[in-house]
Amino acid sequence: MPLYSEETIQQLKEAADISIVIEQFVPLKRTGGGKYLGLCPFHNDSHPSMNVNPHMGIYKCFACGAGGNVFKFVMEHEKMNFPSAVEFVANTVGFPLPKLTQTQDIHYEEKDLIRKINEFAKDWFKEQLAKSDSAKSYLEQRGITEKTKDLFEIGYAPQSGLLLAAGKNGFKPEMIVKAGLAAEKDGRAIDKFRERLMIPICNFSGVVAFGGRDLGGNSPAKYMNSPETLIYNKSEILFGLNKSRRAIPKEDSVILVEGYFDVISMFQSGVENVVAISGIGFSDTQAKLLARYTKTAYISLDGDEAGQKATERCIEVLLAQSFSISVVNLMSESGEKIDPDSLVMQGGAEAFRAHQGKAKNWLNYLADKTKLTSPDEKAKFVERTKKLIATMNNAELRNQYLNLLKERFGTSVSLPVFRPKPQAEFAQNTDEIHWKSLPSIEIWLVNVILKNPDLQSTAIQICDPSLLSSRWLAELLDYGYALYEETGKIELRTLYDKLPDTHKDLLTHLPEKPWTKEGAVKEFSNAVLKLRISRLKVELKTAREDFERYKEIQSQIKHYEDLEQRAKDGEDILKFLY
Numbered sequence: 001m002p003l004y005s006e007e008t009i010q011q012l013k014e015a016a017d018i019s020i021v022i023e024q025f026v027p028l029k030r031t032g033g034g035k036y037l038g039l040c041p042f043h044n045d046s047h048p049s050m051n052v053n054p055h056m057g058i059y060k061c062f063a064c065g066a067g068g069n070v071f072k073f074v075m076e077h078e079k080m081n082f083p084s085a086v087e088f089v090a091n092t093v094g095f096p097l098p099k100l101t102q103t104q105d106i107h108y109e110e111k112d113l114i115r116k117i118n119e120f121a122k123d124w125f126k127e128q129l130a131k132s133d134s135a136k137s138y139l140e141q142r143g144i145t146e147k148t149k150d151l152f153e154i155g156y157a158p159q160s161g162l163l164l165a166a167g168k169n170g171f172k173p174e175m176i177v178k179a180g181l182a183a184e185k186d187g188r189a190i191d192k193f194r195e196r197l198m199i200p201i202c203n204f205s206g207v208v209a210f211g212g213r214d215l216g217g218n219s220p221a222k223y224m225n226s227p228e229t230l231i232y233n234k235s236e237i238l239f240g241l242n243k244s245r246r247a248i249p250k251e252d253s254v255i256l257v258e259g260y261f262d263v264i265s266m267f268q269s270g271v272e273n274v275v276a277i278s279g280i281g282f283s284d285t286q287a288k289l290l291a292r293y294t295k296t297a298y299i300s301l302d303g304d305e306a307g308q309k310a311t312e313r314c315i316e317v318l319l320a321q322s323f324s325i326s327v328v329n330l331m332s333e334s335g336e337k338i339d340p341d342s343l344v345m346q347g348g349a350e351a352f353r354a355h356q357g358k359a360k361n362w363l364n365y366l367a368d369k370t371k372l373t374s375p376d377e378k379a380k381f382v383e384r385t386k387k388l389i390a391t392m393n394n395a396e397l398r399n400q401y402l403n404l405l406k407e408r409f410g411t412s413v414s415l416p417v418f419r420p421k422p423q424a425e426f427a428q429n430t431d432e433i434h435w436k437s438l439p440s441i442e443i444w445l446v447n448v449i450l451k452n453p454d455l456q457s458t459a460i461q462i463c464d465p466s467l468l469s470s471r472w473l474a475e476l477l478d479y480g481y482a483l484y485e486e487t488g489k490i491e492l493r494t495l496y497d498k499l500p501d502t503h504k505d506l507l508t509h510l511p512e513k514p515w516t517k518e519g520a521v522k523e524f525s526n527a528v529l530k531l532r533i534s535r536l537k538v539e540l541k542t543a544r545e546d547f548e549r550y551k552e553i554q555s556q557i558k559h560y561e562d563l564e565q566r567a568k569d570g571e572d573i574l575k576f577l578y
Contacts, residue, residue, distance in 0.1 A: 004083070004086060004097060004098070004457075005457070008097065008098060009086060009457065009488060010488055011095075012086065012089060012090055012093075012095050012097075013057060013069060013070065013071070013488070014057075015093060015095050016057070016070050016089050016090075016092075016093045016095065017054050017093065018052060018053075018054055018057050018058065018059060018069070018070040018073070019036050019052050019054045020092065020093060021070050021073065021074065021089055021092050021093065022036075022038070022052055022059060022070075022073055024092060025041060025077055026038045026039060026041055026050070027039075028052060029048070031051075035051060035052065035053050035054075036051070036052040036053075036054070037049075037050065037051055037052070038050050038052065040061040040063060040064060040066060041077055042061060042064055042066040042076065042077075043061070043063060043064040043066070045061070045063060045064075049061050049062055049063040049064075050066070057069055057070060059073055068482075068485065068486055069485065069486055070089055071085045071086060071089060071485050072085075072482075072485050072486065074088050074089060075485070078204065078245070079245060079292040079293055080204060081461075081464075082460050082461070082481070082485060083460075083461050084204060084205065087205070088204075107230050110175075110178070110230055111230045111231050113171075113175055114175070114178060114179045114229055114230060114231050115205075115206060115207075115208075115231060116171075117166065117171050117175060117176060117179040117181065118179060118181075118200075118206070118207040118208065118209070118210075118231075119206060119207055120166060120169060120171065121162060121166070121179075121181055121198075121207075121210070122153055122155065122198075122200050122207050122210075124155070124162060124165050124166075125155025125156055125157055125162075125198040125210075126153060126154075126155040127155075128155060128156045128157065128158050128161070129149075129154065129155045129156035129197075129198075132156045132158065134215060135156040135197055135215060138197060138215055139154070139197070142261065142265075142341075142345070143265070143268075143345050144264065144265075144268065145268060147268075148264060148267070148268040151243070151267070152199065152200070152243075152264055152267075153200050154197065154198065154199055154200075154264075155197075155198040155200075156196070156197055156198060156215075157191065157193035157194060157195065157196045157198050157212060158194070158195065159191075159194050159195055159216075160190075160191050160194065161191070162176070162181060162182070162191050162193075163176055163182055163189055163190070163191055166181075173188075173189035174189070176189060177189055178229065178230070179226075179229060180192065180209060180210075180226035180227045180228075180229050180232070181193065181210070181226070192224075193210065193212040193224065194216070194219075195214065195215050195216030195218065195219075196212030196213055196214055196215060196216075196224065197212065197213040197215055198210050198211075198212050199211045199212070199213070199260045199264075201225075201226070201232070201237060201239055201278075202242045203237060203242060204242055204245075208229075208231050208232040208237065209225065209226035209229070209232040209234075209237070210225070210226050211223060211224075211225050211226075211239070211260050211278065212224045212225070213260075223259075223260075225278070228552075234278075235281075235283035235285055235286065235549070235552070236283070236285050236286070236289070237286075238275040238276065238277065238286050238289065238290070239260055239263055239275060239276040239277075239278050240263035240264075240267070240274060240275045240276055241275045241289070241290075243263075243267065243272070244263075244267070244272050244273055244274055244275055245293060247272035247273040248273045248290075248293040248294050249293045249294060250273070251273040251294075252294050252296055253273060253294055253296040253297065253298060254273055254274070254275060254290050254293065254294050254296070254297050254298070255271065255273055255274040255275075255297075255298045255299075255300055255328075255340075255356075256274075256275060256276075256277060256282075256297060256298070256299045256300065256301070256314055257274055257275070257276050257277075257300050257301065257339075257340050258276060258277065258278075258301050258302050258307065258310075258339065258340075259276055259278065259339075259341070260276060260278065261341045262274070262276055262300075262339060262340040262341045263275065263276045264341075265340065265341040265344050265345055266340055266341075266344050266349075266352065268344075269344040269345075269348050269349040269352070270348070270349040271344065271349045271352055271353070274340075275290070277301075277310065277314070281310075281313060281543060281546035281548075281549040282310065282313050282314045282317050282318075283317065283539070283549075284317055284320065284321075284535075284539055286317075287317045287318050287320070287321045287323070288321060288466055290318075290321075290323075291321045291323070295321075295322060295323050295324060296323065296324045296325075297314075297318050297323045297324070297325050297326070298325075298326050298327075298328050298356060298359055299311050299314050299315070299325065299326070299327050299328065300327075300328040300330060300340055300352075300355075300356075301314070302337075302339055303329065303330075303337035304337075308369070309545065311327060311365075312366070313542075313545075313546075315327075315362045315365075315366070315388070316388060316391075316542065317542075319362070319388050319389070319391055319392055320391040320392070320393075322392045322393055322394035322397055324361075324397070325361065325362040326359035326360060326361050326362065326365075327359060327360050327361075327362060327365040328352075328355050328356050328358075328359045329355070329359075329360075330343050330352075330355050331355070332346070340352060343355070361404075363385065363401060363404055363405070366381075366385065367381065367408070378409055381409075382405060382409050382411050385401075385405060386402075386405070386411075389401050389402060389405075393471070435509075437470075438470050438472065438473060439468075439469060439470055439473075441527050441530055441531065442468045442469065442470050442473045442527075442531070443473065443510065443511070444511070444523065444527060445463070445468070445523075445524065445527040445528070445531070446468075446473050446476055446477050446480075446510070447510045447511055447513070448515065448520050448523050448524050448527070449463065449477065449480065449490075449524065450476075450477075450480050450490055450492065450495070450507075450510070451492070451510075451513075451515075452515060452517075452520040452524075453489055453490070454517060454520070455520050455521065455524055456480075456484055456489065456490055457484075458524075458574070459524065460481055460484060460485075461578060462528060462574075462577045462578060463477075463524075463528050465477045465478045465481070467528070467531050467532070467535065468531070472502070472503070472506055473506070475503060476499075476503050476506055476507060479495065479498065479499055479503060480495055483495050483498060492507070495507065496508075518572075521572065521574055522567070522572075524574075525567060525572075525573050525574045525577060526564075526567055528577055529560055529563055529564055529567070529573070529577070530564075532560055533557055533560045533561065533564075536553050536556055536557050536560070537557065539553055540553045540554065540557070563576055563577075
């Protein structure tokens with residue numbers, strides 16, 4: 001993610017008319033004095049209660065209390081992080097962000113070029129689809145309308161031609177390879193996707209990869225996806241989220257399906273709060289991404305063995321984020337298992353909603369598919385389920401599921417063995433901090449961020465509060481970031497005034513320590529590295545059944561451990577953490 005200086009952020013904030021940005025999403029009415037009024041999008045507002053003041057660059061809803069600057073509005077409304085919001089605002093108001101130097105992001109120019117190649121390829125694939133009768137016929141057979149085809153920007157890759165067309169537009173073959181759209185064979189580059197229907201995979205900024213569905217019948221792989229690149233990490237992307245991110249909070253639920261056409265067909269039928277895991281192991285990062293929009297999930301994956309394993313993986317990961325989870329088993333009119341794509345093509349959105357109304361909560365789903373005839377089998381199931389419940393950080397939700405277990409199996413409602421260590425600081429019915437349980441490395445990390453102004457804009461881009469296991473420290477850091485986004489700095493006296501009493505106490509107890517600029521950067525970098533490695537090692541334990549994901553995590557751990565050694569040898573590793 002690009003790193004922009006505090007000076008650039010301030011210049012953009014001064015240049016951006018907040019009313020122009022907000023009117024991209026909410027109609028505003030001028031009220032006099034240069035101010036505007038509109039319906040607040042952050043609560044069910046029937047009478048306009050959100051005031052927008054372009055002169056001060058702020059918005060404020062006097063009904064629900066939502067308010068802040070232009071970046072905060074975009075972050076809250078579009079569920080973006082701070083750097084993405086900066087780029088969105090800049091693009092909206094036509095503010096030229098500076099090109100980053102090599103020391104700021106050694107891969108920035110390469111990432112930017114890959115983005116441009118993907119956008120070119122998307123448009124070229126769309127042109128080829130218009131020329132391919134077989135590809136158009138395939139979409140017609142699947143019931144995909146012109147409107148849906150255009151919405152998802154579906155295209156077609158013929159036997160060859162992309163490399164030639166890209167070359168004529170100034171893109172070198174080696175960069176097409178790095179973008180994942182070509183492969184090297186016998187010392188030369190060749191088109192990677194051949195005779196495939198091409199489906200763009202997007203984040204909120206644009207196309208980052210493609211999924212290709214074989215139409216030629218000459219490949220053993222029905223679907224082929226882009227490899228990971230500098231801008232595409234498959235564990236951080238959910239197909240369709242760029243389209244469904246507004247429907248999800250509106251419905252206050254998300255539906256997880258298997259493939260591209262499940263999302264496309266459901267969206268076409270009117271079920272828009274849907275994303276696809278696209279056949280990969282569901283990750284903690286993806287669950288946290290969804291948690292920005294809702295805490296209710298319906299899992300509707302294939303009913304075969306692989307689909308059932310994927311369903312269980314989704315349950316495990318979503319529970320750790322305290323989701324309320326239900327599993328939707330789909331059946332055709334003849335009683336056969338069916339995928340969401342086929343179901344909505346046969347019966348429309350009503351057919352899916354009918355099955356959704358019969359969904360089982362995750363506990364009943366697991367119980368119904370497990371043999372539970374003997375006391376030993378029941379004991380093993382209860383033990384396994386309690387381990388899952390223990391990962392939840394929502395105390396009330398934990399208690400509800402423990403009560404369900406007690407009702408069904410007569411077990412206790414305690415979690416004396418399985419409660420994970422990161423939760424040790426939480427008192428069951430108190431808001432007191434358990435000081436001894438606060439991880440020292442997290443204390444020093446929060447301390448160095450809050451007390452070193454030169455580090456704060458960097459920290460916001462590198463260190464998300466979710467990296468911390470301590471709820472209290474993560475919340476304190478989040479308060480600090482919110483103040484930075486509002487004022488452009490974290491002034492400790494101002495922060496103290498804004499904090500709840502418990503967090504005020506925590507702030508005043510942070511250690512006193514003087515840093516040099518280099519020392520602060522070093523301490524920050526080392527702490528972030530250690531926490532990332534620790535998080536990945538936990539994730540590694542849950543990925544043993546997904547060999548590709550397991551290798552990927554091992555590779556990431558090795559990368560960070562190498563950086564640790566380089567840091568010990570005296571190298572500044574900050575630039576490698578973006």
